[in-house]
Amino acid sequence: xxxxxxxxxARRDLSVAMGSKAVVLxxxxxxxxxxxxxxxxxxxxxxxxxxxxxxxxxxLLDALPASAVAGMSPDPxxxxxELVVVxxxxxxxxxxxxxxxAVIAADGMAGETERGTLEGLLLTPLTDRExxxxxxxxxxxxxxxVGLVGGGLYAVVANLTVGxxxxxxxxxxxxxxxxxxxxxxxxxxxxxAAVSLVSVRVKTTQEAFQLGGVVVLPVIALLVSQAxxxxxxxxxxxxxxxxxxxxxxxxxxxxxxxxLSRTRMGERLG
Amino acid sequence: MNGxxxxxxxxAIELIAVARHFGEVTALQDLTMTVSPGEVVALLGxxxxxKTTTVRLVAGLLAPDEGTVRxxxxxxxxxxxxxxxxxxxxxxxxxxxxxxxGAANLRxxxxxxxxxxxxxxxxxxxxxETYDLAERxxxxxxxxxxxxxxxxxxxxxLLPDPEILLLDEPTSALDPxxxxxxxxxxxxxxxxxxxxxxxxxxxxxxxxxxxDRVIVLEHGRVVADGSPAALAARxxxxxxxxxxxxxxxxxxxxxxxALAAGEVETEPGGRLRATGVAREMVxxxxxxxxxxxxxxxxxxxxxxxxEDVYLAIHDRERPPSPTPSRGTPSRATSSPxxxxxxxxxxxxxx
Numbered sequence: 001x002x003x004x005x006x007x008x009x010a011r012r013d014l015s016v017a018m019g020s021k022a023v024v025l026x027x028x029x030x031x032x033x034x035x036x037x038x039x040x041x042x043x044x045x046x047x048x049x050x051x052x053x054x055x056x057x058x059x060l061l062d063a064l065p066a067s068a069v070a071g072m073s074p075d076p077x078x079x080x081x082e083l084v085v086v087x088x089x090x091x092x093x094x095x096x097x098x099x100x101x102a103v104i105a106a107d108g109m110a111g112e113t114e115r116g117t118l119e120g121l122l123l124t125p126l127t128d129r130e131x132x133x134x135x136x137x138x139x140x141x142x143x144x145x146v147g148l149v150g151g152g153l154y155a156v157v158a159n160l161t162v163g164x165x166x167x168x169x170x171x172x173x174x175x176x177x178x179x180x181x182x183x184x185x186x187x188x189x190x191x192x193a194a195v196s197l198v199s200v201r202v203k204t205t206q207e208a209f210q211l212g213g214v215v216v217l218p219v220i221a222l223l224v225s226q227a228x229x230x231x232x233x234x235x236x237x238x239x240x241x242x243x244x245x246x247x248x249x250x251x252x253x254x255x256x257x258x259x260l261s262r263t264r265m266g267e268r269l270g
Numbered sequence: 271m272n273g274x275x276x277x278x279x280x281x282a283i284e285l286i287a288v289a290r291h292f293g294e295v296t297a298l299q300d301l302t303m304t305v306s307p308g309e310v311v312a313l314l315g316x317x318x319x320x321k322t323t324t325v326r327l328v329a330g331l332l333a334p335d336e337g338t339v340r341x342x343x344x345x346x347x348x349x350x351x352x353x354x355x356x357x358x359x360x361x362x363x364x365x366x367x368x369x370x371x372g373a374a375n376l377r378x379x380x381x382x383x384x385x386x387x388x389x390x391x392x393x394x395x396x397x398x399e400t401y402d403l404a405e406r407x408x409x410x411x412x413x414x415x416x417x418x419x420x421x422x423x424x425x426x427x428l429l430p431d432p433e434i435l436l437l438d439e440p441t442s443a444l445d446p447x448x449x450x451x452x453x454x455x456x457x458x459x460x461x462x463x464x465x466x467x468x469x470x471x472x473x474x475x476x477x478x479x480x481x482d483r484v485i486v487l488e489h490g491r492v493v494a495d496g497s498p499a500a501l502a503a504r505x506x507x508x509x510x511x512x513x514x515x516x517x518x519x520x521x522x523x524x525x526x527x528a529l530a531a532g533e534v535e536t537e538p539g540g541r542l543r544a545t546g547v548a549r550e551m552v553x554x555x556x557x558x559x560x561x562x563x564x565x566x567x568x569x570x571x572x573x574x575x576x577e578d579v580y581l582a583i584h585d586r587e588r589p590p591s592p593t594p595s596r597g598t599p600s601r602a603t604s605s606p607x608x609x610x611x612x613x614x615x616x617x618x619x620x
Contacts, residue, residue, distance in 0.1 A: 002351075008381030016369045120365025122331050124382040125355040262350065266331030267292070 001133075005126045009134035014142060016111070017104050022205070027100055031146060034092040035154040042084040043161020063229035073166045085158040086170055091223045091233060093154055093180050095216060097147030097188035102215050104139035105195035106208035109265070114204050119269050128262050132253070136192060143188040151180030178238045186242035186249075191215040193249040197256040200265065280343040282307045282434050282466040283328055288337030290323055290490075297323040298490035301337070308464040310456075312477030314580055315487035321470040322362065324487070325436045328468075329359050341434065355383065358432030362439055362470075364423035368412040372403050372422050375411060376429055383430035397425040400455075402448070416443045424452060428459075435459070438470040449476075456480060478576040486583050494583050501583075502574040509545040509572035510552070515565040516540045522566075525558045540567075545578070547571075 017023045061069060061083065073079050112118035121131065155171040163170045172180070195212030202208045222241075225231035258264060283305040290298040298320045305311050313321050326332045327339050330346030330353055339346055346353040366375050376394045379385075385393070398407040401421035411419060420443040427435065440456070441449035457480060459465040471477050477484060478498050486494040494501055502508070509532070514522045523542055527534045531546030547555075552571060559566055 002382070002384060004384055005382040008378055012367065012370065012374075012378050015374075016367065019369050115368060116363055117365055117367050119331070119361050119363075120367075123329055123354060123357070123359045123361070123365070124379075125351040125384075126382055127351050262331060263333045263347070266326055269326070269331070 002126055002130055005124065006130050006134040006137070009121070009126065009131065010138040010141070013104070013108065013111075013135065013138035017107050017138070020107070022209075023103050023107065026103055027142075027146060030099060031096045031150040031153070034089075034096060035150040036157050038089050038092065039085045039154055039157045040161050042081055042089060043158070043165065045081065045084075063232050078162070078166050081162045082166060082170055085162050086173060086176070088227050090154070090171070090176050090179065091219070091226055093147060093151040093176070094184055094187055094219050094222065096150045097143040097184040098191040098216055098219050100146045101139045101143035101188040101192040102195045102212050103209065104142065105135070105192035106199055106212050107205045108135045108139065108196055108208075109200040109260075110202050110205045110208040111199075113268070118265065122262050122266060122269075128260060131262075132196075132260050135196060136189075139192040139196075140185070140188055143192070144185045147184035147188065148180060151176070151184065174235050175233055175238065178235050178242075179233070182242045183238045183245070186245040187219060189249040190245040190252070193252040193256075197252055197259060200256070200259050280307075281305065281340065282309070282342060283468065284338070284340040285324070285327070286338040286340075288327065288334045288339060290320075290327060290332060290335050296490055298327075298334075301487075301491055303485055303492055303495065305466060305468060307466055308460065310460045310467045310469065310480055310482045312481035312484045313468055313470045313487065314472075314474070314477060314484060316584065319487040320490035321487060322438065323490070325359060325361075325438060325468070325470065328436060329354060329357055356433045358427040358430065358435045360423055360427045360435070360437045360440055364419040364443075366411050366419055366422050366426060369410060371408050371410055372398060372414070372418075373407040375422060375426055379426045379429050385430050393429065397429050401425045402451075417445060417448060420444055421448060421452075428455075432465075434466040434468070436468045436470075439472065440469070441473065441476060442471075453480060474575070474577040474580055484576065484579075486580065488584070494579075498576045498579070501579045502576070508547060508549065508574040508578070509543060510547045510555070511537075511568070511570045511572055512542045512544070512566065513540055513568040514542070514559075515567070518562075518564040521562050522559060522564050525555060525562070525564075529555055543572075546582075
């Protein structure tokens with residue numbers, strides 16, 4: 001494998017993406033809002049929550065295993081705050097790498113077409129597989145890093161705002177760790193595989209991002225399921241979901257291999 | 271025969287009976303052409319004649335529907351990376367990345383083509399200097415002029431020192447001084463370093479100056495193939511300049527008009543200039559003028575340019591619409607000295 005070439009393409013893509021406001025703004029603002037501000041507000045809000053509002057969280061409380069609930073604060077306001085940061089908002093750490101991967105992957109082939117650099121890329125000695133690998137790396141590595149850093153920040157903020165009040169570390173739990181270390185990266189892989197296939201079929205990054213935006217819907221569905229108590233994101237469920245996401249990524253790339261072939265892309269040149 | 275000898279004996283580029291369609295549109299049909307190592311070939315043809323498709327087939331960006339494409343014996347559709355490592359392709363639109371600096375564009379090319387890292391910075395600096403970009407090498411390409419982009423694209427293509435160059439209009443966006451510099455650089459690459467160059471161009475003077483051989487494409491097939499001189503001789507589209515006594519202009523014009531396939535123009539000072547006069551027609555003209563007692567002061571044969579050749583071929587392949595108001599017969603129908611070129615006209619190669 002032409003590793004130097006693959007790294008060069010990935011580095012160039014990342015450098016180009018980081019020079020774009022359309023990429024950088026969501027990459028910075030979304031994690032800050034979802035993973036820093038929201039858990040911070042949840043901790044501050046605990047001081048203002050009255051006992052009656054815990055009723056809204058009863059469905060989630062009922063879905064939790066008794067062992068998990070046993071360790072929680074008996075104070076209703078702190079219990080509510082802990083439930084919010086540990087169960088309601090924590091799945092946001094899945095959303096961030098998925099969105100980030102989608103944004104960069106959308107810029108992948110569509111961005112090359114838009115900037116008129118696709119032909120130059122196809123004229124390099126890189127194999128089709130090396131080009132696809134470079135494109136995937138350029139999206140997956142930063143998405144995973146952002147997910148890991150975001151998860152770490154989220155845990156720090158949750159502990160500073162809620163943990164200090166309950167007198168112990170509320171995060172990381174086993175579920176949270178699996179979310180950050182396994183589910184986030186694998187979901188990001190599925191997301192970028194899907195958006196890459198969209199990106200190769202459209203002519204502008206904007207179009208790719210609009211069409212590829214649907215990849216966040218399954219994650220939002222998981223978030224809502226957990227919030228309503230319909231489906232608790234347990235360790236095993238997250239492990240299985242990660243495996244399924246990897247399968248989806250591999251399947252999409254296998255199915256889309258023809259679209260990602262050089263001669264197919266060559267036909268799309270003007 | 272060892273491997274090196276085999277490679278040396280192989281054609282640099284070979285297309286045999288290649289056809290390529292895009293839906294209902296036929297871009298290439300039964301295209302056969304060969305480019306030898308170290309040869310400079312100009313690929314001529316109007317827009318849509320199939321030049322870009324040919325380049326993309328050679329580079330493995332497209333696969334042929336029919337026929338065979340080989341680059342140094344390798345099939346670009348199968349051995350794409352090995353083929354592209356030997357090729358330096360400059361597409362019609364410069365493929366430089368606007369969001370990177372000039373130097374970063376060159377480094378990117380160096381990395382993907384695996385140019386040795388030792389001395390790479392110096393090599394990049396030299397390339398920037400050669401193409402007059404050193405002062406702005408660390409600026410983003412987005413701020414470059416069209417000519418600067420073209421020069422950078424060329425520097426990027428040449429940086430890995432490819433064995434075969436496929437250049438689509440390399441000087442089209444350049445000012446005369448930069449264009450001359452590029453032509454000199456290409457000449458040096460061909461003559462001193464034995465590089466193979468295929469030049470797609472509309473600049474016929476450039477093709478005439480640089481190319482050992484010219485291939486003319488029409489409707490996706492080769493309609494003429496030979497050295498500029500051989501094609502000119504074969505298509506006989508040279509001209510005549512004749513200076514006669516003012517009183518004899520009318521008679522001279524009548525004789526010249528009868529023999530010339532092209533137009534006869536009157537120039538100041540009793541001179542006539544006719545195009546489309548084959549060499550073998552000159553003795554007939556002299557005899558007729560002499561028989562009529564025309565006082566001839568000067569008769570000079572004008573050698574055909576590549577432009578004359580190309581236009582003659584083009585007109586025969588695509589006869590122009592008749593323009594009765596000017597009363598000028600088209601060359602396609604009136605030429606007595608040029609044979610049909612409806613089949614590939616091949617010969618006169620170096």
